[in-house]
Structures are given as C-alpha cells and as structure tokens.
C-alpha cells in the first residue's frame with residue numbers, strides 16, 4: 052500500500068482497480084512514448100501500453116479523515132463502460148481493510164464528477180442509494196455540480212440516431228453521466244450532506260486547515276485539484292488534470308475525455324511551471340505506482356522524479 056508522510060499529514064492510496072489507458076490520449080502512441088525513457092517500466096509497459104490505476108487518496112491530518120475521489124464503485128449503472136457497468140470492485144471493503152471506518156470520515160472531496168471519481172459516494176441499501184460516509188461533509192465545486200445537473204436534466208439523445216462515431220461516443224457518455232448524477236451525487240444532496248463551493252475565477256477554498264481546493268479547470272468545467280499542506284511540506288492531488296505521467300512530458304497531449312482541451316493544456320502547463328523545482332509532491336489520481344513524485348525540468352519539458 053502506498054503511503055506518504057507530509058509533516059503531520061499521512062496520505063494513503065487505496066486502489067480500486069488497474070486501468071489501461073490505451074486510446075485515451077490520441078498522440079500517446081508507442082513510437083513517440085519510446086522517446087520519453089523515464090516512463091518505462093512503471094507507466095508504460097514493454098508493448099508501449101499506458102498503465103494506470105483507479106484509486107482514492109485518504110488523508111489523516113489533525114484527527115480529521117478526508118477521502119479524495121471515490122472511484123467507480125459497486126453495482127452502478129454505467130452502460131457506456133461495459134467493464135464498469137453493474138460490477139463490484141469492493142473498494143469499500145479495501146478501505147476498511149486499510150484501517151479506515153466510513154463513519155469516521157469527516158470530509159469527502161471529488162476532483163470532478165465523472166463516473167470514476169464519485170463511485171462510493173453512495174452505496175446500495177434496500178434498493179436505494181444512500182451516502183456511504185454518513186457523518187461527512189461532501190464538497191462539490193459549484194460549477195462542476197451545476198454543469199452535470201443541467202446535463203442530467205436534458206432530454207437524452209439515442210446514440211444510434213447519430214452519424215459520427217465521436218457524437219455517438221459523447222451521447223453514450225452523457226447518458227451514463229446522467230445516471231452517475233442520479234446514483235452517486237443527488238442522493239448525497241438529498242441527504243443534506245453536500246456543500247457547493249465556489250472555485251471559479253481561480254478562487255481557492257480551504258475546507259479544513261491544510262486541505263485546499265485549487266481550481267484546475269479544463270478536463271471538466273469545474274475540475275479542482277487538492278493541496279495538502281503540513282509542517283512546510285506540500286502535496287498536490289491532481290485528479291484528472293493529468294491522467295497519465297506522459298502528460299508531464301507533453302502537457303499539450305489532451306485526452307479524448309477532456310471537456311476543453313485548450314483549457315486542460317493551459318492548466319497542465321501552469322501546474323508544471325508552479326511545481327517544477329519545488330519539493331511539492333504531485334500525486335496523480337490515475338498514476339500507476341509510484342503514483343507520486345516531484346516535478347523537475349527536463350530540457351524544454353518536465354519529468355516526474357520518484
């Protein structure tokens with residue numbers, strides 16, 4: 052199990068499942084990946100495939116327990132992703148096996164509201180979706196929540212009626228996201244546990260001392276990263292502003308899942324500029340192990356130093 056100690060803060064990664072990222076980043080083909088030697092063997096395998104994880108980070112600081120991103124979850128309706136649709140990955144059991152009690156969680160943060168970041172926000176109880184962490188505050192960025200709520204209220208489009216493959220993919224994904232909103236987000240709101248926070252105009256928010264939401268828009272409209280600071284040490288949990296470490300070397304490589312590719316690229320460039328040469332630990336939510344490192348300059352670009 053990966054753990055990092057930062058001052059008084061302890062961060063633990065609880066892994067839900069391995070994730071292949073082939074096809075997610077158009078430009079990340081084996082021949083060009085081979086030019087970025089430091090990616091092997093941890094992040095790119097011998098065949099040039101992109102390796103990754105679905106995992107959540109748990110932060111223990113000042114007696115408070117914070118969970119950041121809650122993965123795919125169990126028994127969720129995710130029809131556009133057959134590998135995840137109505138499956139069970141047992142993340143909650145792994146969370147408990149790591150020594151954490153769901154009833155003791157104080158704060159749940161979602162970097163964004165995509166299907167693989169909100170899964171165990173809720174669990175199924177007698178056929179109803181109920182919050183998994185009954186004593187926690189769940190914080191959602193207001194821009195992010197309102198975007199997906201509006202999407203969920205729109206009339207669904209049948210992907211089969213669309214001609215272009217990309218339009219069909221988008222329509223299928225939106226249909227899944229509507230269900231994600233209904234099963235993993237709205238039940239938290241209905242239970243009165245959700246708080247919406249304003250993060251637009253680069254506004255930061257510190258829900259607990261040492262835990263700050265930092266706007267990193269682009270992948271989704273209200274995407275945030277989470278900074279952990281204690282005793283002069285810092286970490287930045289980057290969510291999906293970086294899907295894969297190859298985007299540290301090539302910040303302009305947006306993913307097919309990025310809502311606004313120019314904005315996501317600008318965000319990656321900004322984060323890399325700010326972290327380069329500092330002791331701040333970057334923790335990549337989908338990065339294979341080792342999932343954390345510092346950022347160093349590498350010629351005209353950057354690399355992850357683990």
Ligand SMILES: [Zn+2]
Pocket residue numbers: 165167168291337
């Ligand atoms: Zn993701």
